[in-house]
Amino acid sequence: MPSALAFVYPGCEPVELIGTVDVLRRCGVQVTLYAHTSIVEIGHGITIKVDTTEKPTQMFDCLILPGGMGWKNLQNDEYAKELATHYIKENVFVCAICAAPAVALGHWGLIKGKHATCYPGMEKMGLDMEKFSEERVVVDGKLITARGPGVSLEFGLQIAKSLGCNSEDVKKGMLVK
Secondary structure (H helix, E strand, O other): OOEEEEEOOOOOOHHHHHHHHHHHHHOOOEEEEEOOOOEEEOHHHOEEEOOEOOOOOOOOOEEEEOOOOOHHHHHOOHHHHHHHHHHHHOOOEEEEEOOHHHHHHHOOOOOOOOEEOOOOOHHHHOOOOOEEOOOOEEEEOOEEEEOOHHHHHHHHHHHHHHOOOOOHHHHHHOOOO
């Protein structure tokens, strides 16, 4: 069974986090929600309880970075940067949506030369978004990026497909076009 680590931080976008995680779990991916604290206030005043606050000792099959209005919390998080750097170095899937591709991965210098997308206008904030695309979901090797909240289900389905899951039944059952 494929596994994923979703990095939860204050102010992250609920639709991007929960929508993506829900799709992945429906597809059979074992998703672990990680944060520095067990209870996190994500975007729009929504509070969520994560699965673990202990730094993982094992590699997951992918790392998921949601975006959202709290993007500066992600951008300034040294552990998130450390995880993303390690996953990219080890050629493991890194999946980022909304602001995260630009203000985290781009800002940290981790996607130079890669095709990627992000929330409209945020590409200007990514120091290394030289191959920016306006596509809804972009796959470049082990990097999967998406535009924003309205693309969360497609993003989750693409991650599941890239991890080798049969996502077609889930796609049909969720009425995703």
